[in-house]
Amino acid sequence: MIDCGATKLAGEVLQEQLSDISRQLTVVRQQCTMKDRTLCYTLQYSGYDVTFTLENITKEEKLQDLEKVVAREDFNNSLDSPRKHFGSLPSQMLSQSSSFSADLNALLRKKRSEVFSSITSLDQLMRYVSESVKDSEHNATEGAQKLSEWSFFIWLAIVCQPLFDHPHYTVLSGLFDQDGLFYKNGVFHKFDQDANESITISNVLKNCQRDQPAYKSFNLHNQINVDKLFNIEEWTALKALLANFTLTKTSLEILGPSLRLNLQSLSTMTTANLTSYRLLASEPITRKDLDAFADQLNTVARQMIDPVSSRKMDNIAHSVRQIINNELHQLKKIKSDVLYKITMLEILLPPLNRQVNQSLRDLQRIQSYLDNEERELEKQNRKRYSDRLQNYLHELHTYVTTKVGKEIGKCRPLWKVYHSARLYVCKFIIDSWNTIALFSYFSILICVVLSPVAIKLLKMYKMGSEYVPGSIRDSQRGLIMDNGLNWATPPVSCTPEDRQSPIIASQHFEHSSPPVWATEPGPSRQFRTSVVPPTPPSPSKFPTISAGILKANLVHVGTVLQECSSPYSGVRLDDLSGHEQHRLRF
Incomplete structure (x- = not known):
């Protein structure tokens, strides 16, 4: 215009x-x-x-x-x-939902603090376990040194069987589980918060052998319960908050x-x-x-x-x-x-x-x-x-459960340490001692079995050694008679002079009374027990018998003749036992 x-x-x-x-x-x-x-x-x-x-x-x-x-x-x-009214709609919604956002943030901060506290308690438990392992390592080192000083390695042979008792580990369970020999509450009592659930060493070893996570192997849900902390199905406060989330009517x-x-x-x-x-x-x-x-x-x-x-x-x-x-x-x-x-x-x-x-x-x-x-x-x-928020929390729960339950904290290294320790101790140390011990036990067993035979042979050897000098002595004295003669009992009364003179001694033998052991001669009659000792072995079998030994035995003839009042006078030689015959030494 x-x-x-x-x-x-x-x-x-x-x-x-x-x-x-x-x-x-x-x-x-x-x-x-x-x-x-x-x-x-x-x-x-x-x-x-x-x-x-x-x-x-x-x-x-x-x-x-x-x-x-x-x-x-x-x-x-x-x-x-x-345009301005529509652009200000987010700020209006934010101002109206400020109370809900504050309550939601407070709830999430509370859950986060619970997670942090659980992680802190788990960290304290891990520190305690680490210190216990260090103390056990120190004690085991000292014990190994003492065993090496005292030479007690051979007694460790009984350790290998419990170490390889897969999959039950009965002995280890009896030693280290609850109400065991060494621990009343079990070696893993620090991990047990639930009195109805306990950790056994057999389950720990089996799970670690299968490379299971430590969360499952050591029942760490008693320390940090992932389901309770991250499962929103159990968050009753969040459900109530989302159910009560309403906005005032806004006329757009x-x-x-x-x-x-x-x-x-x-x-x-x-x-x-x-x-x-x-x-x-x-x-x-x-x-x-x-x-x-x-x-x-x-x-x-x-x-x-x-x-x-x-x-x-x-x-x-x-x-x-x-x-x-x-x-x-x-x-x-x-x-x-x-x-x-x-x-x-x-x-x-x-x-x-x-x-x-x-x-x-x-x-x-x-x-x-x-x-x-x-x-x-x-x-x-x-x-x-609400769905988007719950999806985020579900994803967080799934992520944490997957990481903790399947990926994080694999206890396969613990099994490797255990397996390496038992392999080193049993295969490289104990097996050698087991070989020595087995050889020793076998040798002892052979000795125990052969001891009676050896003792019997020794007694027989001694008996044979005593018969040889006695036979030689009797042959020199003229006491060996033919098969039809008897032994004569020496006279009861004899003087020392007679004892010293072999002639008188022979006269006494000639004029003595009839012998008590007399038997009728004849080819049909046999002695009840031969008074003649068995034929001595060949001189080649007794190289130790020499002329000196025979001479020494002859010197002692007078000593035997003086023992006229011996308790064996008038007793038949065939009635003496072998033990009494051994006592008649010249």
Whole structure:
């Protein structure tokens, strides 16, 4: 509209200038001489009025309303208000859910503190176990040194059988489990928080052999219960908090009354038809061309005889050219701008009208949907938020359970240490001692079995050694008789002199009373027991018997003869046992 006003003003100025040119031309025509008058009257000054006008465009109500709507601030504010209201919706939701968020954060911080406390207790347990292992290592080292000093390694042979008692480990269980020999509460009593559940050393060794995690092998759920800490199914406080999570009703006004009215007005304004106004703006500014008029004036001036009139005609032509270059040129420029804007509006208004109508329909539908489904939307979003939170916590529980129960803390290294220890002790140390012990036990067993035989052989050897000198002595004394003779008992009374004289001794033997052991000679009679000792072995079997031994035995003959009052006097030699015969030594 501003350009239209400028066009009107420029047209008025141009019209005044053209009117002035018309007056000047009238005066010059009247002053022409008779010779030039015919030529002067060939110039027609009519038809050079300004015909370009835009008053119809300025009177168009739709364009006027459109200009007013665009210029009004409330229209822009009505468009910005829903945008701002929609943009502030998250902050409104945040402010309304601040109490719920605070309670939820407090609950999560509480659960996190429980996890930290459980981890702290587990860390303390691990430190205690580490210190116990170090103390056990120190005690085991000292015990091994003492055993090496006392040479007690051989007694460790009984250790290997319990160490390889897979899978029950009965002896180890009896020593180290609950109510065992060494530990009343069991060696793993620090891991047992539940009185109804205890850790046995057999289960620990089997699980470690299978490379099970320490959480399962040592029942660490008694120390840090992953299900209780991370399973949200047991979080009753979280369930109650999510169930009570509600929001105050928020009226989200997307299409307000002012915005609705403005959009409806804009839809009406954009239906204006600007084609007629564009055609009107395309018309020429004047009916006749001013450039042609100026050229005609110059032509007439050159043909005139009167130089004064000719000069005046040239001045009028010059003025016309100045008007063309100034006022007409400015008006043409304004006309071009107005025509461009009209054409642009003609191109933009139909799509704008369609867009406004579409936006109006969409906003009406959105506002109707919000008015009818607001509670359902709130419920869905609350459920989506709760589900997303629970999914995060479920994923956390699954991750922790998988890591702790299957991946973290494999106790296979403990089994390797145990297996290496028993392999080193039993295979490389105890087995060698077991070989020595087995050989010793076998040797002792052979000695025990052969001892009676050896003793018997020794007794028989001694008996044979005693018979040899006695037989030689008896043969020298003449006591060996034929098979039909008997032994004679020496006389009861004998003097020491007689004992010292072998002749007297022989006389006593000759005149003594009949022998007590007399038996009738004859080939049919046999002695009940042969009084003659068995034939001594060959001298080659007794190399130790020599002439010196025989001489020494003969010296002792007198000593035996002096023992006349021996308790064996008058006793048959065949009635003496072998033991009593051994006592008759010369």
